[in-house]
Amino acid sequence: MSSKEGGFRKRKHDSFPHGQRREEKDSINFSSSIMTSFKMFQLELDTRHDKYERLVKLSRDITIESKRTIFLLHRISSASNVEEILTESEVKLDLVRQKIKQVAQELMGEDMHQYHRAISPGLQEYVEAVSFQYFIKTRSLISLEDINKQLIFTEDIKEEERKPSSDSPNKENNTWNIKVTPVDYLLGVADLTGELMRMCINSVGNGDIDTPFELSQFLCEIYDGFSYIGNTGPYEVSKKLYTLKQSLAKVENACYTLKVRGSEIPKHMLADVFASKTEIIDQDDGLS
Amino acid sequence: MVPGGANLCPGARAMSVSEMFISLQGVLTADQDIREEIRKVVQGLEQTAREILTVLQGVHQGSGFQDIPKKCQKAREHFNTVKIHLASLKTKFPADQYYRFHEHWRFVLQRLVFLAAFVVYLETETLVTREAVTEILGIEADREKGFHLDIEDYLSGVLTLASELSRLAVNSVTSGDYSRPLRISVFINELDSGFRLLNLKNDSLRKRYDGLKYDVKKIEEVVYDLSIRGLSKTATGGAGEEK
Secondary structure (H helix, E strand, O other), rough: HHHOOOOOOHHHHHHHHHHHHHHHHOOOOOOOOHHHHHHHHHHHOOOOOOOOHHHHHHHHHHHOOOOOOHHHOOOOOOOOOHHHHHHHHHHHHHHHHHHHHHHHOOOOOOOOOHHHHHHHEEEEEEHHHHHHHHHHHHHHOOOOEEEEEEOOOOOHHHHHHHHHOOOHHHHHOOOOOOOHHHHHHHHHHHHHHHHHHHHHHEEEHEEEEEEEHHHHHHHHHHHHHHHHHHHHHOOOHHHHHHHHHHHHHHHHHHHHHHHHHOOOOOOOOOOHHHHHHHHHHHHHHHHO | OOOOOOHOOOOOOHHHHHHHHHHHHHHHHHHHHHHHHHHHHHHHHHHHHHHHHHHHHHHHHHHHHHHHHHHHHHHHHHHHHHHHHHHHHHHHHHHHHHOOHHHHHHHHHHHHHHHHHHHHHHHHOOOOOOOHHHHHHHOOOHHHOOOOHHHHHHHHHHHHHHHHHHHHHHHHOOOOOHHHHHHHHHHHHHHHHHOHHHOOOOOOOHHHHHHHHHHHHHHHHHHHHHHOOOOOOOOHHHHOOOO
16 A cells, blocks of 8 residues: 555656656747647547547447347247237337437537447447347348338437436427448348347247248348348458358258158157257357 | 248338348448549549658758748649649548548548648748648538548647658758757647647557657757757757756
């Protein structure tokens, strides 16, 4: 404790005359034009960094909540709990959208791309969650337009009063919107395929024989889509293509086994067969 | 195009998966085209920037000190070409997507800020303001008004100026101009104090700022050498006393 304090004191001692020396030496006028403009720069940079940090924090929250929603959706076992879980996930996603609304408010009047790196991970996770829920509901892929449509927020008085940081009351238009970029959408959809693969294996384990085939079909369409884009997209997209291929292979193999063994084994025993199959696949997953 | 899957939920599906990907591909291709156009203009800018630099490099040679005004004049003529290039760059992408393509011209813009700051320093021995740079380059000062100069790019350009000036201090001694290093010293020290006011994040600007102290040190050494030999007739600020 005392040594730590000593170290601190020493440093302070070292730096203090140093600063004083400079002031004396250069006889710097702290109201000179250079100093005044740098004070303004300080203000501008600090404002920008603060905003960035706030956005990173929001993005983290969005990521965490979206992940939880995905876990929740995985609990669907094609039994009677479907409706219940879907409603619950809708509530969760609404909470996520409230966070995204805050992001939109932060970005009001700013160039979205300037802060894109701060919020991109959160948006991708949100796309993954929302498209997963959409798939479970409708068995199809949500479009970028539909996602963006949900991210238009209109004025809500109660929300307004709760947030002291917002300066929007004096703004005339009371809508905020944020647009998911095509690249974020693609990356989110690529992540979605991983979730679909898990869902496929799970449903096999549950003895559901139809879902795997639907998923295989759907994944195949997405894979075709990504192949069509190929390397026109940015680097991250082509990177995901490899993982996507692996997911697709797993699902196709599951369907294959189901077809071959399905005709041999009585239906009530299928669950046992695939319960063991799931373990093998999971082990493979862990190794790779 | 999409068999099977589409039948699972008729009506709810407005667009098939492949249609979606086709439209996304269109967006990505359009994006690439814009980037290609920007790259072409930026190449032209880089060329002009190199030409300006060559003109200004003349001041480091012995004879160069006499006709600094002439060199500055010539450099300013080149800046007219820069204006034309930047004006055409503005037309290559939507005005509200500046930061989306920022990386493409970031480097060259910093270089141009440095060159403009150098010219202004040689002419008036003051630090160019951000507004003055935007005027020289023919761009806007505020983000709201269109193609503007990002503050970090401006500061980076100013830091490049500092290292150029530390070199100029050395060379001006070689060519017998003993008063210039003292003036540069005052200027750089003021810049240094200015940068101390900023709270920089751990990014590229911070990395470049970390180099500023070496420029300051270099100039202090030059001033020291001059003062112990009595070559600086006026003991300006007593900077030579240090070290």
